[in-house]
Structure formats: C-alpha cells, structure tokens
Amino acid sequence: MSADRRIEAITKRIVERSKPTREIYLDRTRRAISKGVHRSTLSCGNLAHGFAVCSPRDKDALAGDVVPNLGIITAYNDMLSAHQPFETYPALIRQAASEVGGVAQVAGGVPAMCDGVTQGQPGMELSLFSRDAIAMSAAIGLSHNMFDSSVYLGVCDKIVPGLMIAALTFGHLPAVFVPAGPMTTGLPNDEKSRIRQLYAEGKVGRAELLDAESKSYHGPGTCTFYGTANSNQMLMEMMGFHLPGASFINPGTPLRDALTKEATKRALAITALGNEFTPAGEMIDERSIVNGVVGLHATGGSTNHTIHLIAMARAGGIKLTWQDISELSDIVPLLARVYPNGLADVNHFHAAGGMGFLIKQLLKAGYVHDDVRTVYGQGLAAYTIDPKLADDGTVHRDPASEVSADPKVLTTIDKPFQANGGLKMLTGNLGKAVIKISAVKPERHVVEAPAIVFNDQQELQDAFKAGKLEKDFIAVVRFQGPKANGMPELHRLTPPLGVLQDRGFKVALVTDGRMSGASGKIPAAIHLTPEAVDGGAIAQIKNGDMVRLDAIAGTLEVLVDAAEFNARPLATVNLDDNEFGMGRELFASFRRIAGPADQGASVLF
Numbered sequence: 001m002s003a004d005r006r007i008e009a010i011t012k013r014i015v016e017r018s019k020p021t022r023e024i025y026l027d028r029t030r031r032a033i034s035k036g037v038h039r040s041t042l043s044c045g046n047l048a049h050g051f052a053v054c055s056p057r058d059k060d061a062l063a064g065d066v067v068p069n070l071g072i073i074t075a076y077n078d079m080l081s082a083h084q085p086f087e088t089y090p091a092l093i094r095q096a097a098s099e100v101g102g103v104a105q106v107a108g109g110v111p112a113m114c115d116g117v118t119q120g121q122p123g124m125e126l127s128l129f130s131r132d133a134i135a136m137s138a139a140i141g142l143s144h145n146m147f148d149s150s151v152y153l154g155v156c157d158k159i160v161p162g163l164m165i166a167a168l169t170f171g172h173l174p175a176v177f178v179p180a181g182p183m184t185t186g187l188p189n190d191e192k193s194r195i196r197q198l199y200a201e202g203k204v205g206r207a208e209l210l211d212a213e214s215k216s217y218h219g220p221g222t223c224t225f226y227g228t229a230n231s232n233q234m235l236m237e238m239m240g241f242h243l244p245g246a247s248f249i250n251p252g253t254p255l256r257d258a259l260t261k262e263a264t265k266r267a268l269a270i271t272a273l274g275n276e277f278t279p280a281g282e283m284i285d286e287r288s289i290v291n292g293v294v295g296l297h298a299t300g301g302s303t304n305h306t307i308h309l310i311a312m313a314r315a316g317g318i319k320l321t322w323q324d325i326s327e328l329s330d331i332v333p334l335l336a337r338v339y340p341n342g343l344a345d346v347n348h349f350h351a352a353g354g355m356g357f358l359i360k361q362l363l364k365a366g367y368v369h370d371d372v373r374t375v376y377g378q379g380l381a382a383y384t385i386d387p388k389l390a391d392d393g394t395v396h397r398d399p400a401s402e403v404s405a406d407p408k409v410l411t412t413i414d415k416p417f418q419a420n421g422g423l424k425m426l427t428g429n430l431g432k433a434v435i436k437i438s439a440v441k442p443e444r445h446v447v448e449a450p451a452i453v454f455n456d457q458q459e460l461q462d463a464f465k466a467g468k469l470e471k472d473f474i475a476v477v478r479f480q481g482p483k484a485n486g487m488p489e490l491h492r493l494t495p496p497l498g499v500l501q502d503r504g505f506k507v508a509l510v511t512d513g514r515m516s517g518a519s520g521k522i523p524a525a526i527h528l529t530p531e532a533v534d535g536g537a538i539a540q541i542k543n544g545d546m547v548r549l550d551a552i553a554g555t556l557e558v559l560v561d562a563a564e565f566n567a568r569p570l571a572t573v574n575l576d577d578n579e580f581g582m583g584r585e586l587f588a589s590f591r592r593i594a595g596p597a598d599q600g601a602s603v604l605f
C-alpha cells in the first residue's frame with residue numbers, strides 16, 4: 001500500500017533537500033562496504049590483540065573471514081534503571097552467537113546519563129552533550145574494525161540517539177538495537193505528579209514525596225511514562241532497528257531473553273557473509289525517518305526528538321527540518337494516550353495492542369511507508385504483530401489485532417484522540433520554537449499574558465515559593481540554550497507551574513531550553529532559536545511585555561512595537577558558574593561549537 005500523497009510529498013521534499021549530503025554519505029558507506037570483511041585488512045599483530053582473550057575456537061574463527069563477528073556496544077550502568085538489565089546481556093549474546101557458529105565481543109562501552117537522577121541538578125547541563133559523546137564513544141569501540149555486524153544496548157534519552165548516530169556513521173555494518181524493556185507498573189504517574197504538586201505547595205513533606213517517587217520508580221527497566229526513552233523504543237521499531245515487537249517487553253522475562261537471542265542471531269544473519277546483507281547506512285533512508293516522525297506524532301512522543309531526530313537523520317546524510325515535523329503533525333492523528341498524554345503507562349499501551357496495533361493502523365491509513373528495509377527484512381507490515389513466547393522458548397508472532405484491547409489507551413485511525421499529532425513548530429518575532437500539544441488541554445492551546453523573565457530556573461522556583469506568581473503570566477526562562485549552559489531540561493518547573501495552572505491562572509512557558517519528554521500539561525514553547533546568548537530576541541523581552549503563544553496558528557509573538565523592541569539592548573548574564581563543576585569544565589568546547597536546536601544542537605555536524 002502506498003503512503004498518503006501528503007506523506008509522499010513531504011518525503012520527496014526531504015529526499016530532494018538531502019541529495020548533496022545523502023550522496024556523499026552513501027558513497028562513503030559503499031566504499032567502506034567494498035573493503036569487504038574488515039578483519040582481513042588487519043595485521044597479524046592487530047588481530048592477535050583483538051582476539052587475545054578469546055577461546056581457541058573463537059580465535060580460529062576470527063583468524064579467517066568466514067565466521068561473522070558481532071560487535072556489542074553497551075550502555076550498561078547502575079544509574080539508569082532502564083540500562084541496569086544490560087549487565088548480563090553480553091554473556092547471553094555470546095551464547096546465542098555461538099549457537100549459530102558466530103562470535104560476539106564487547107567492542108566498547110558508552111556513557112549513559114539518567115535524566116531523572118540529574119533533573120534540576122548541575123549534571124543536567126551535560127545531558128544533551130552526552131548524546132554526541134555517546135556517538136563518539138561508540139565509534140571508539142567499533143574502530144577496532146574486528147566486526148561484521150553490531151548490536152547496540154541502549155534505551156534512554158540521549159543514548160539511543162547517540163547510538164543511532166554511531167550506527168549510521170558505521171553504516172557499512174548491520175546494526176540491531178536491543179532494548180531491555182519497561183519497568184513493571186508501580187505508582188501511577190499521575191499520582192506521583194499529584195504528590196509532587198502537594199510537596200511544591202508545602203502540603204506534604206520529603207518523606208511522603210520520596211515514598212511516592214520510590215513506588216513509581218521501583219525496579220529494573222525503563223520508567224513507565226512516555227518520555228524520551230520510551231519514544232526511543234517506538235522510533236527504533238518504526239524505523240526498523242528493533243525486531244518486531246521488541247520494544248515493550250519487561251526485563252527479566254523469558255520473552256525478553258528470547259528477543260535478545262533472536263536479535264543476536266539476526267544481526268549475524270544479515271552480514272555481508274550471508275545473503276541478506278543489510279548495512280545500516282543503506283537500510284535507513286528518508287522513508288524510515290518519516291516513519292519515525294509519524295510514529296512520534298501518533299503516540300504523542302517526546303519533544304526532545306525535535307532535536308535528536310534531526311541529528312540522527314543528519315548522521316545518515318538526511319536533512320530533516322522542524323517544518324517537516326510540523327507539517328507531518330498536521331496530517332497524523334494522535335492514536336495513543338500514554339502519560340503525560342493520558343493516564344496509562346507503556347505497559348498498558350503494550351497490553352492494549354502496542355506497536356503492532358499502532359503500525360497496522362498507520363499502514364491502513366497510508367501514513368507510513370511500507371516499502372522500507374528493516375533488520376527483519378523488507379516491509380514495515382512485518383511489524384504488525386503481537387510477540388509471544390513459543391513453547392520451545394523462542395519468539396512467536398501472532399498477527400496484531402484489528403481491535404484495541406483498551407480503546408481509552410490505543411485507538412483506531414477512524415476514532416483518533418486528536419485530529420493532529422503531538423508536535424507543532426511556532427514561528428514569529430521571537431524566533432522558532434516547538435510545542436507539544438498532545439498533553440495540553442485544547443483550551444490552553446492559545447495563551448496571551450504578561451511576561452515574567454527569569455535567567456535561570458531557580459529564580460522561578462524562588463518567586464513561586466515567595467508567592468509572587470499568583471497571577472496570569474508567561475514565564476520566560478532564558479540563557480538555557482546549548483551555547484549558554486548545555487540546554488538542560490527544565491522539568492522541575494512543571495510542579496510549580498502545574499500548581500498555578502490548577503489554581504486557575506493562565507500560565508505558559510517560553511524558553512530556549514528543553515523540557516522533559518515526561519513534561520506535558522503546561523503549554524510550553526521550548527527550544528526557542530536563536531538562543532539568548534546567540535542574539536536571540538528572547539534576550540530583549542522585559543517583565544510586563546505581552547507575549548502570545550498560539551499553538552493553533554503556530555505563532556509565538558511578543559506584542560510590543562517592533563521599532564521599540566528592536567532598539568532594546570540584548571540582556572546579558574554571568575554564566576561563569578555554568579563553566580565548571582560536575583565536569584562542565586570539560587565541555588567548554590561543546591558549548592562553543594554546538595549548533596542550534598533546529599539543526600540538532602550537535603557538535604558533530
């Protein structure tokens with residue numbers, strides 16, 4: 001089935017725009033492929049070092065070029081509940097590799113930051129930059145050039161984007177992403193947020209708050225809200241980097257292990273040594289990227305992907321823009337209600353039919369390209385399945401249902417929750433920004449109120465505690481862009497702004513910083529570009545200026561006489577305290593060269 005003509009037109013526009021960079025990328029990738037299996041280009045010394053710790057059987061295998069060697073890139077650490085399960089994956093992968101006569105080696109580890117641990121803390125100012133550091137770290141592992149294929153063990157926010165940048169940089173190799181799955185459901189996310197607001201109002205103490213948080217984040221696996229980490233899983237399935245149905249199976253279950261073994265065997269089956277060679281750089285094309293964006297809109301995915309997806313696509317020579325994302329949002333309806341876009345969590349989403357049901361609906365409507373390559377073979381239709389554990393311990397796939405098991409969580413294409421998707425671009429005399437509308441009540445899609453300007457998020461917290469914000473206002477939080485302080489998420493502003501909104505005040509946020517994918521209920525124009533330190537108009541806004549955020553018209557305006565506004569000097573702030581501490585001194589060059597948010601906020605291209 002061909003895609004909707006509007007989807008086709010946007011895809012074609014991306015293909016045309018990308019031609020110069022895509023052709024250079026594909027040429028380089030094909031030259032790398034033409035060198036054939038890469039161990040043969042190594043010297044005996046190189047090779048001996050590379051397999052020094054292997055068993056005699058594996059040494060024999062790796063001495064030649066006919067047994068595939070699988071490079072594992074792992075983001076295991078104990079800080080991210082989502083990544084802790086990866087501790088045992090290399091042993092499972094080595095075992096599965098040997099079962100099919102292959103070899104697997106850990107090529108390298110990459111750093112992984114938990115945005116939940118660093119939220120509101122200085123460490124968050126390294127978060128965005130960690131994406132590119134992860135790509136660079138993965139390249140260091142793969143540059144040993146011992147490998148015929150690769151598997152990537154990563155789940156969370158900046159990790160999957162960084163790993164995908166690496167996978168496309170090593171696009172001559174097949175790449176399979178192997179998730180660890182969501183935490184089982186704990187305290188519901190909306191109950192956690194309610195207790196946070198009570199704490200912000202001083203109505204409960206730290207003990208009650210910690211008890212609620214600990215019941216919400218209680219064990220191994222990805223946090224169950226639909227933030228950036230779970231948006232990553234959806235993207236990997238939509239773009240064909242996961243095996244069908246791999247995204248939302250809980251860790252420590254037989255089906256999870258079966259999926260990991262199957263991914264290993266599949267990664268070894270699609271090397272240049274076999275007859276299904278699927279190098280990542282040729283597998284992913286503009287249609288894959290568009291399928292990812294469509295999935296983002298249909299599920300109300302994370303705003304962070306208006307930055308990461310642009311950088312991920314660029315790694316493959318593909319130029320995606322906010323205009324593309326915004327226009328796709330106007331076409332693609334919202335089909336899932338998962339917190340913060342609803343009360344359900346990703347376990348409920350999966351139980352309602354999950355990715356297989358969603359993809360079936362999107363294919364039926366022509367909103368996605370079926371004619372794509374994936375790690376599983378040809379065609380996205382292969383992903384319209386429901387994964388189960390077979391009696392022999394392998395993965396069995398039933399056809400996805402036509403009926404949602406919970407229509408309040410996952411709906412059909414003819415009864416969408418919203419006629420359009422989650423993410424809109426806003427333009428106007430302040431620059432360009434994005435807003436996530438899937439989690440904002442319709443009556444709050446347009447906000448016009450006086451600005452109150454803050455130069456960091458603590459100033460807003462202090463003003464709230466001092467009772468100075470009991471009014472209609474638009475919070476302008478600036479000097480939060482990539483070049484200022486690494487573009488942290490300002491998710492800690494959600495509870496105080498939520499309290500004020502629940503008290504009936506009209507509130508909104510405008511910032512050159514980011515919000516969490518878990519943020520939602522407050523209308524927020526984020527990623528404002530140009531940022532304040534780059535001469536952005538946000539640096540000219542004064543307290544009391546009327547600001548209008550209109551997610552329906554797609555505009556963001558300061559309602560001040562243009563001549564008067566443009567004559568204003570740019571505000572400046574002292575950012576010395578953001579230059580050091582918690583390792584920030586090591587990222588000074590990143591702050592200097594980081595690109596703008598609408599081009600991926602990257603130091604790599």
Ligand SMILES: O=C(O)[C@H](O)[C@@H](O)[C@H](O)[C@H](O)COP(=O)(O)O
Nearest residue numbers: 115116119227228229516517518
């Ligand atoms: O983009 C995201 O999805 C967030 O960065 C998420 O990964 C982060 O962990 C949240 O901050 C956790 O939510 P709480 O801070 O509300 O626990």
Ligand code: SF4
Nearest residue numbers: 114115116156223229
């Ligand atoms: S989803 Fe966020 S808070 Fe949860 S483990 Fe991942 S990075 Fe940490």
